[in-house]
Amino acid sequence: MIGVFLFLHLALVTAFMIRILLREDVSPPARLAWFIILNVLPYAGTAIYFLFGEIDIGHKARKRHDEIFASIRSKATAFMGRSDDVAALIDPLYHAPFRYAASINGFFPVEGNRAELMANGGETRQRLVEDIDAATDHVHVLYYIWLGDNTGTDVARALIRAAKRGVTCRALADGLGSRVLVKSELWTEMKQAGVQLAVALPLDRPLRTILTSRLDLRNHRKITVIDGRITYCGSRNSADPEFLPKSKYAPWIDIMLRFEGPVVAQNQLLFASDWMQATGETLEQFPLIATLVEGGFPAQVLGDGPTERRGATPQMFANLIASAQHELTLTTPYFVPDATVFEALCAAGHRGVKVSLTFPQNNDSWIVSAASRSYYRKLLEADCEIHEFKDGLLHAKILTIDSKISLIGSSNLDLRSFDLNYENNILLQDADTTGAIFQRQQDYIARSAPVTLTDVLNCAYHKRIWYNVIATIGPVL
Known part of the structure; x- marks a missing residue:
């Protein structure tokens, strides 16, 4: 009996390890992390791998x-811009990141844009509702998390008012992040008022999703x-800064540009x-205009997700980091970079970039x-500065x-954003807009505690061991 059990145990672990070795889309660190998990926690590990080990949204969706x-x-x-526009509009020092971003889904920089930095969550909500109330043709919204709090309700009510006066309103929400709202x-009430509704990556058939894809592939x-x-x-979802589902971390500090x-x-x-993917509708139903702002700056949209090529986002970040000449300031709530991004940051610090x-x-x-x-020590040794924001959860x-x-949007510097999530960002070249964002970053730094190399070296051994254990399985988080 024991022999049979050992045989089945070895057969199970070996089968999954062979499956991992056969996959060409897995990095060596990720393979090693999975091998560790499968050997330390063989049964839980195989279940976790079955549920979350492979990034495949399904053949039909792809x-x-x-x-x-x-x-x-x-x-x-x-409306997508042209390859020649990079040379015409962008400083030669930054051609590489703009060209690379365009290679992901075909959006090149277009000139004639302007942007306004929202002061805070309250102003974002006010201006957004005012703009929806002033709409005459259409309003399209997509949110990962859409709550029924003040912000979420105000946006929904504004859409209801717009739909009732004949404005075409389309609202798309992620099936997991907005699971309470869509029920x-x-x-x-939005549907009854004439707002066209759809759910991105719905969870109505969880078993089918598990068998054909992954539950944690999200929009x-x-x-x-x-x-x-x-x-x-x-970075702001349709939710209040108090963010009731995780209120103990509040306020959530976000940043938005109009x-x-x-x-x-x-x-x-x-x-x-995303709407066409969720509903089957065609592009002809979407009005497209391009009104240039006189003296406006060049910018381009960047969208990434599990249906784009693997590694696109970290490679884009690496190109941006490598283009920095004097100063690079990064703000992110979730920092678990792959080697591409991490080494690019260290290299920038070593070559004298602040x-x-x-x-x-x-x-x-x-x-x-x-x-x-776990990454702090090497970053600090490369002369990078690290600050930990104290006044809530910095979500920008x-x-x-x-x-x-400047790059602004929804992408975090973690493997979930890199591989699992559909993300949207805007990459732009403009001194005034970048200056405003940079000043906001300085405000964040002023409300933060600096982390020094001495702090890291004096960290208790059990904490350092813990950080490094978690980082070991970082490639599969």
Whole structure:
């Protein structure tokens, strides 16, 4: 009996290890992490691998995605920008990251944009509702988390008012992040008022999802497009800063930009791609305009997800980091980088770039918090500055370079954003907008505690061991 049990045990572990070895899309660190998990926790490990080990949204969804973007490229080329525009619009020092970003889903920089930095969550909510109330043609919104709190309800009510006066309103919410709202009376009220509703990556068939894909492949985007003239981009979900599901970490500190210009049409196309995937509708139903702002700056939309090529986001970040000449300031709530991004940050510090990193001191994910701190020593030895924000959960996801280049959106610097989530960002070149974002980053730093190399070296041994244990399995988090 014991012999049979040992045989079955070895057969199970060996089968999964062979499966991992046969996969060409797995990095060596990820393979090693899975081998450790399978050998330390063989039965739980095989179950975890079965549920979460492979990144595959399913053949049907991937095929539909390819068809959608083929349609977008054939019918909306004029709004996607051209390859020649990189050389014409972007400082030669930063051609590489703009070209690389365009290689992911085909959006090149377009000129004639302007942006306004929202002061806080209250102003974001007020301006957003005002813009929806002023809409005359259409309003499109997509949120990963949409709560029924003050912000979520105010946005929903504004959509209801718009729909009742004849404005075409489309609202898309992630099936997991907004699971309470899509089953609520407020969602029903929106539908009854004429708001067109859809759920991205729904959880109505969890068993089928488990067998054909993964439950944790999510749409993490936050997109708002109003009349094709205005778009909002940043880290804020449709939720209050108090963020009731995890209120003990509040306030959640987010950042949002309100854009006008041709980049709005690119965000419209990204929203359309998700809507078409969820509903089967066609691109012809989406109005596209590109109104240039005189003296406006160049910008481009960047959308990534599990249906794009693997490694696209970390490679894009690495290109941005490598382009920094003097200063690079990064703000992110979740920092579990792959080797591509981590080594690029260290290299920037070693070559004399002032690298400033700001993370939340208290993170809602204890796993991410532990894994993040395992990287501190090498970053500090590379002369990077690290700050831990004290006044709530810093949820902003922004990168500024040389007082000229900014990246803002939904992407974190962790493997979930890199591999599992659909994300949206805007990459721009503008001194004024970058200066405003940079000043906001300085405000975050002023409300943070600096982390020194002495702090890290004096950290208790049991904590250092813990951080490194978690980091060992970081490639599969």
